[in-house]
Amino acid sequence: xxxNEEIIILKKEHENEVNTEKQKFQGMEVTLKWLFKHNNPDLxxxxxxxxxxxxxxxxxxx
Numbered sequence: 001x002x003x004n005e006e007i008i009i010l011k012k013e014h015e016n017e018v019n020t021e022k023q024k025f026q027g028m029e030v031t032l033k034w035l036f037k038h039n040n041p042d043l044x045x046x047x048x049x050x051x052x053x054x055x056x057x058x059x060x061x062x
Contacts, residue, residue, distance in 0.1 A: 029052075036048055043051075
């Protein structure tokens with residue numbers, strides 16, 4: 001019984017860590033998009049999406 005409680009606690013801690021990392025990644029993604037747009041004001045959303053999908057998202061850990 002004690003072991004099951006420990007497993008439940010570890011799973012919850014892991015889930016919290018994963019969610020925290022996802023939030024960090026999303027924040028970095030927003031910042032990166034802003035930087036691309038700031039440095040390339042003529043960049044349209046389609047081109048920005050292409051850049052993100054070709055160079056950023058392949059590195060994404062899901």
